Amino acid sequence: MLNEEIIIAGFGGQGVLSMGQTLGYAAMVEGKNVSWMPSYGPEMRGGTANCITIVSDSTISSPIVSRFDTGILLNQPSMEKFESRIKPGGIIVYESTNILHASERKDIGIYAIPAADAANKLNNVKVANMILLGAFLEKKPIISLDGVMEALKKVLPERYHNLLPINRQALEAGAELMRQAS
Amino acid sequence: MEQNEDIRLMKGNEAMAEAAIQAGMDAYFGYPITPQSEVLEYLTREMPNRNFLALQAESEVASINMVYGAAGAGARVMTSSSSPGWSLMQEGVSYIASAQLPCLLVNVNRGGPGLGTIQPSQGDYFQATKGGGHGDYRLLVLAPNSVQEMADFVFLGFELADKYRNPVLMLSDGAIGQMMEKVVFHKREINKIPKPWATTGKTPDRERSIITSLFIQPEKMEKVNLELLKKYDEIEKNEVRYEEIMTDDADYLLVAYGLSARISHKVVLLARERGLKVGLLRPITLWPFPAGVLNKLADKVKGMLVVELNAGQMIEDVKLAVNGKVKVEHYGRMGGIIPSPEDVEENFEKFIKTL
Numbered sequence: 001m002l003n004e005e006i007i008i009a010g011f012g013g014q015g016v017l018s019m020g021q022t023l024g025y026a027a028m029v030e031g032k033n034v035s036w037m038p039s040y041g042p043e044m045r046g047g048t049a050n051c052i053t054i055v056s057d058s059t060i061s062s063p064i065v066s067r068f069d070t071g072i073l074l075n076q077p078s079m080e081k082f083e084s085r086i087k088p089g090g091i092i093v094y095e096s097t098n099i100l101h102a103s104e105r106k107d108i109g110i111y112a113i114p115a116a117d118a119a120n121k122l123n124n125v126k127v128a129n130m131i132l133l134g135a136f137l138e139k140k141p142i143i144s145l146d147g148v149m150e151a152l153k154k155v156l157p158e159r160y161h162n163l164l165p166i167n168r169q170a171l172e173a174g175a176e177l178m179r180q181a182s
Numbered sequence: 183m184e185q186n187e188d189i190r191l192m193k194g195n196e197a198m199a200e201a202a203i204q205a206g207m208d209a210y211f212g213y214p215i216t217p218q219s220e221v222l223e224y225l226t227r228e229m230p231n232r233n234f235l236a237l238q239a240e241s242e243v244a245s246i247n248m249v250y251g252a253a254g255a256g257a258r259v260m261t262s263s264s265s266p267g268w269s270l271m272q273e274g275v276s277y278i279a280s281a282q283l284p285c286l287l288v289n290v291n292r293g294g295p296g297l298g299t300i301q302p303s304q305g306d307y308f309q310a311t312k313g314g315g316h317g318d319y320r321l322l323v324l325a326p327n328s329v330q331e332m333a334d335f336v337f338l339g340f341e342l343a344d345k346y347r348n349p350v351l352m353l354s355d356g357a358i359g360q361m362m363e364k365v366v367f368h369k370r371e372i373n374k375i376p377k378p379w380a381t382t383g384k385t386p387d388r389e390r391s392i393i394t395s396l397f398i399q400p401e402k403m404e405k406v407n408l409e410l411l412k413k414y415d416e417i418e419k420n421e422v423r424y425e426e427i428m429t430d431d432a433d434y435l436l437v438a439y440g441l442s443a444r445i446s447h448k449v450v451l452l453a454r455e456r457g458l459k460v461g462l463l464r465p466i467t468l469w470p471f472p473a474g475v476l477n478k479l480a481d482k483v484k485g486m487l488v489v490e491l492n493a494g495q496m497i498e499d500v501k502l503a504v505n506g507k508v509k510v511e512h513y514g515r516m517g518g519i520i521p522s523p524e525d526v527e528e529n530f531e532k533f534i535k536t537l
Contacts, residue, residue, distance in 0.1 A: 021362065025191050028364045034191065036362040040217060040300070061447035063361050066522030 009050035010074025015129030020051035025151035027055040035063040127170035134174025188367040194332040195220035201336035208257040211248035217356035218290035242267040246274030253283035254393040256380030262288035276315030280395035284343035290359040293518035301518020302356035307495035323468040325439040329363035423466035432461030438489040448523035473503035480507035
């Protein structure tokens with residue numbers, strides 16, 4: 001039975017909170033239970049942001065957990081803060097253009113995704129978060145890319161719907177990078 | 183998804199605001215404060231297209247007095263704030279309780295005392311349940327533990343307020359207010375009962391309606407006190423609400439509300455994986471308090487651990503309910519720190535070793 005506890009963390013502006021929201025929305029569209037708990041305190045104001053997103057087939061008990069199945073990490077401080085909190089057998093998907101020192105744990109899967117580089121190639125640095133989301137979903141297909149697109153349609157105001165195709169490309173580019181990294 | 187259901191992913195604060203509109207709220211008066219500023223933002227955004235008033239007052243003191251006035255005129259009315267702002271409202275809340283006016287009040291609890299922190303806390307339990315303002319009065323206190331309940335308890339809160347002509351307080355916290363979850367809005371009939379006592383202008387066919395909280399003659403004041411007591415008895419008899427999770431075979435009990443109850447639910451699951459039979463009693467109404475069920479559970483469990491995001495407040499009500507039958511202890515964090523389920527589980531296992 002699905003119960004995926006995910007921490008997404010990075011600098012403010014990297015799309016950390018919106019990645020979690022998109023994932024949550026897509027999971028909801030596909031009929032799953034979901035909780036999304038953002039950091040909204042002083043650490044967020046100091047520049048780093050994180051959110052705990054839980055996707056489950058059953059009722060979600062605590063929306064706040066300290067150990068995670070998956071870490072999607074976008075900067076070095078996040079790697080240092082969260083690498084020890086991934087459950088054995090879990091995974092870290094990290095942004096390898098920004099993070100130079102990754103976890104050296106042997107009991108989890110660690111995947112380097114150069115999302116910022118890949119986003120540059122798509123001429124839109126802002127889709128780096130969708131590249132990481134695509135990479136994560138390639139490794140753990142808890143929801144479909146179609147579900148994510150459905151969610152983006154709802155999350156993005158209509159005036160930004162011209163950006164839907166590039167988000168799709170980003171998700172697919174992320175999936176391809178994960179296939180190469182695995 | 184079913185056609186007649188409206189399913190959304192929302193923050194607790196937004197769900198509360200949407201529910202208020204759907205519940206036929208006539209007016210909202212408030213003043214922004216983290217972590218509940220989304221309420222006023224959401225209502226202000228929706229106001230042009232939907233039929234209600236949302237007004238940013240000049241302060242919390244003004245907000246609560248606007249609520250007092252609008253409730254007196256028979257409107258379905260609401261305010262929300264967070265701890266320091268909620269403190270500012272207490273004089274008005276006491277007046278409203280005395281004048282027996284229905285309204286929905288919301289405190290999205292943050293860490294204190296003082297200006298404190300913007301992080302989640304349950305430090306306002308005493309203030310919510312024992313009377314934050316002066317005089318012998320009670321608020322009916324609802325404690326949501328999910329975004330869904332942030333919405334559902336708005337409907338329930340307005341109904342209970344009208345039914346008893348009493349202010350209802352929804353006591354939430356920063357985490358439930360800020361987090362997003364799936365929320366379902368069912369199509370529902372909104373019942374607004376007649377309010378013949380409201381001050382809507384005297385007509386020749388009826389007596390004057392008077393709304394006051396001043397009863398200068400002791401005999402009259404005591405009569406009002408007795409009337410209030412009678413009403414509170416009625417509420418205690420009819421409105422106790424709680425949720426039991428895996429209490430049937432429980433050797434030990436966790437008692438927690440709101441966010442703490444969500445964390446404690448996970449603790450129950452973790453402890454059961456380790457072979458410990460633990461249950462959870464979650465008060466949904468903090469007043470009236472589910473003392474009866476706790477007293478019964480005290481006959482079959484070996485001990486109770488009260489989990490709160492404060493220094494130990496609800497534990498006093500649990501101890502009164504249990505009346506010495508079993509050992510009751512408290513575990514909590516303060517200052518906006520949220521314990522992980524593993525933290526609580528570790529402390530629970532320490533606790534049961536003392537039994």
